[in-house]
Amino acid sequence: MKQTKRFAVVGSDARQAAAGRALARVGYTVGGVQQLPQADYILLPLPLEQSGLPLAQLLGAAKPGAxxxxxxxxxxxxxxxxxxxxxxxxxxxxxELTVYNAIPTAEGCIGILLERRSRTLWGAAVLVLGFGPVGRALAVRLAALGARVTVAARRPVQRAMAEELGLQAVPLTELAAAAAAFDTVVNTIPAPVLTAAVLAALPKGCLIVDLASKPGGTDFAAARRLGHTALHALSLPTVWAPETAGEALARTVQTILQEREGRV
Structure with a gap:
C-alpha cells in the first residue's frame, strides 16, 4: 500500500490555510507546524522573510531530506x-503562480477603485503603468467594464500587445506629458515611475493605487503634498480572495512536486 506523503503547513494566514485544504483534497496528509518532524514537505509563507517566523528553529525541527x-x-x-x-x-x-495571482490582484484593485471613486469605471480614463501579468489582467478587466484604458509601458512589444487588445498605449518616457488626462492611475512597476514631476502633471485629487512590491513605484510623500490620494495596496490575493490564492498556491506546489518526480 502506497504511503501518503505528509505536508506541514507553516503560517496562519487565510491563503496558507486554503492551500492546506486544497493539498488535503488531492490526497496529502496535511498538518500544522507540529507535523514538522514527520513531514516530507513543508509549505512556508509568502513572503518568507517578512513572515516573522523563526526559520532556523523551524527547519531545524524538520526531518533530514525534507x-x-x-x-x-x-x-x-x-x-x-x-x-x-x-x-x-x-x-x-x-x-504560473504569477499569472494565477494576477487575477485576484486585478479584482482586488477594481474593488478598491469602485470603493474610492465617486463615479463609475464605465467611461473613466484610467492609466495603468506596466503590462506584465498584473497590468495585463487589470487593463483588460477595466476595459470590459467600460473604462478607457491607457497602458504606459517601457517595451515596444508590451505596448503592441496592449494595442492588440484594443487599449491605448504610450511609452513610459512620455508619462509626464500624458498624465494630465487621467484622474485614476494604477501602478504595477516596482521602480520609481510616479515621480514628483509626473505626480505634478496629474490633475489635483488624482486617485493612485500602487500594486508594486515595497517600496512601490510612487513618491508617496510628493503625492500627499500635491493633494492626491495614493494607496499602496499589497498582498491583494490574500486580502480579497484567499481561497482562490491558496488553491493557486497548492496547484503550483503540486506541479513542482510532479516535475521533481518526473510525472510531468
Whole structure:
C-alpha cells in the first residue's frame, strides 16, 4: 500500500490555510507546524522573510531530506535551510503562480477603485503603468467594464500587445506629458515611475493605487503634498480572495512536486 506523503503547513494566514485544504483534497496528509518532524514537505509563507517566523528553529525541527517550499526566498533563507539539511524551493519564482495571482490582484484593485471613486469605471480614463501579468489582467478587466484604458509601458512589444487588445498605449518616457488626462492611475512597476514631476502633471485629487512590491513605484510623500490620494495596496490575493490564492498556491506546489518526480 502506497504511503501518503505528509505536508506541514507553516503560517496562519487565510491563503496558507486554503492551500492546506486544497493539498488535503488531492490526497496529502496535511498538518500544522507540529507535523514538522514527520513531514516530507513543508509549505512556508509568502513572503518568507517578512513572515516573522523563526526559520532556523523551524527547519531545524524538520526531518533530514525534507523539502521546504516558500515564497520570495532569500540567500539568507537558503543558507539556513542548507545548515538544517533541508532543501528549499521558491514557489514564487514560478511564472504560473504569477499569472494565477494576477487575477485576484486585478479584482482586488477594481474593488478598491469602485470603493474610492465617486463615479463609475464605465467611461473613466484610467492609466495603468506596466503590462506584465498584473497590468495585463487589470487593463483588460477595466476595459470590459467600460473604462478607457491607457497602458504606459517601457517595451515596444508590451505596448503592441496592449494595442492588440484594443487599449491605448504610450511609452513610459512620455508619462509626464500624458498624465494630465487621467484622474485614476494604477501602478504595477516596482521602480520609481510616479515621480514628483509626473505626480505634478496629474490633475489635483488624482486617485493612485500602487500594486508594486515595497517600496512601490510612487513618491508617496510628493503625492500627499500635491493633494492626491495614493494607496499602496499589497498582498491583494490574500486580502480579497484567499481561497482562490491558496488553491493557486497548492496547484503550483503540486506541479513542482510532479516535475521533481518526473510525472510531468
Amino acid at each position: 523539502l521546504a517550499l516558500g515564497g520570495k526566498v532569500t540567500d539568507g533563507a537558503m543558507t539556513i535551510a542548507r545548515a538544517a539539511g533541508v532543501e528549499l524551493v521558491d514557489y514564487f519564482a514560478r511564472p
